[in-house]
Amino acid sequence: MTVPLIYHLLESPLSGADIERRSFEAIDREAPSSPFSPDEWEVARRMIHTTGDFEVVQSLRFANGAIEAGINALRKGVPIYTDSNMIRSGLSLARLKAVCPDYAPERLRCHVADGEVARLAQESGLPRSFFAVRQAQSVLDGGIAVFGNAPVGLMELSRLIVEEGVRPALVIAMPVGFVHVVESKEEILELGVPCVALCGRRGGSPLAVSVVHALCTLAGRNQDMQDSQLISKKGDGL
Amino acid sequence: MTVPLIYHLLESPLSGADIERRSFEAIDREAPSSPFSPDEWEVARRMIHTTGDFEVVQSLRFANGAIEAGINALRKGVPIYTDSNMIRSGLSLARLKAVCPDYAPERLRCHVADGEVARLAQESGLPRSFFAVRQAQSVLDGGIAVFGNAPVGLMELSRLIVEEGVRPALVIAMPVGFVHVVESKEEILELGVPCVALCGRRGGSPLAVSVVHALCTLAGRNQDMQDSQLISKKGDGL
DSSP, X not given: OOOOTHHHHHHSOOOHHHHHHHHHHHHHHHOOOOSOOHHHHHHHHHXXXXXXXXXXXXXXXXXXXXXXXXXXXXXXXXXXXXXXXXXXXXXXXXXXXXXXXXXXXXGEXXXXXXXXXXXXXXXXXXXXXXXXXXXXXXXXXXXXXXXXXXXXXXXXXXXXXXXXXXXXXXXXXXXXXXXXXHHHHHHHHTTTSOEEEEOSSOOOHHXXXXXXXXXXXXXXXXXXXXXXXXXXXXXXXX | OOOOTHHHHHHSOOOHHHHHHHHHHHHHHXXXXXXXXXXXXXXXXXXXXXXXXXXXXXXXEEESSHHXXXXXXXXXXXXXXXXXXXXXXXXXXXXXXXXXXXXXXXXXXXXXXXXXXXXXXXXXXXXXXXXXXXXXXXXXXXXXXXXXXXXXXXXXHHHHHHHHOOOOSXXXXXXXXXXXXXXXXXXXXXXXXXXXXXXXXXXOHHHHHHHHHHHHHHHHHHHHXXXXXXXXHHHHHO
């Protein structure tokens, strides 16, 4: 019987943070050259990290100043609408609070499992995700909308944007699957709102979460840069 | 301005269940020929459904009667250990209860966010996933172990199997990433326990969840078959 692998780890211990750092080093080392800006690459590499797959970012699109809009919205602590409880539970409150201390569980909104939403879906024969978005209209106006599952919710958001003037700060458009998915992402990309989309059929909760977390990293890093510029300016002034 | 896409859906409404059925029809239609048995294909097609990606099942492996062992364990209502709260929140209690009415939130166990686990990780400089598995040793013996994130937890489970005689009913081995991931799956596949593994770097919470849900489907379907055989036998006997 060979020695269990865990002993190799215990011989030269790595923390979770160490493993994450090594993972990103591996990704940067192995990544093919990409068309992304440095800030976009921060998002893309976290999506690669989350899936273990370099291919996934081939259909990644950024529209209408998505990254800057997302960073600004996170700094203001705007509410975050999620289309699944998996996304809600995958979002790190610690990362969000580091960007804006106002973040708290009640700013992360998911209505897909609400009783009222289930009742309306049952009565109408339409998906719950459709009514979950309707339930959240006031939050979606000015909030960050995160879709990693059903395209029907995203399509209803597009209607709210077109017909009712709803303006999300950022849309993360990563529903997944085989029915209505491809066109739901093409539609949102045409509406002039800040958007990070994974075109095609692929998507999912962890990918959507990874975009939010990458934006948190960028918000922290850019804040550090602003702070250090401020300090060096102060220094210059003295 | 073109008409929002959602109106096309509203013209010929589809429920969530309709969309799922159409999705699986698309997957079955487009899937390349596969080496899987019909029961294995039920697992594989749900993994494709969850990622929007046919490629993902190329490195899918079933070992030591995994599917039958998983179905039997679910029917007994054994506890389910998950390595992330995303998996725990993604698991459908309704699907689990349909297989065994004893399933309830407290049978779905996740320790990665426990205070004690965080404290031990902090003190030792090792990942929380390592201590989360140690915390769950009694549940892992006879339970279903679901890994979709950190390989270190899976490696510690392998040690418990080798050195302490722990025997999970089924291991779903789908940690994701770039450090220790590939070898953690190779190790568990060699230990003689029932296992569904996604070899290589890919994995993730939704994939791990999709395996449990596919096993629920199979448990229900095989139950229906047993019931109808029973009925037809009864009929023959009369």
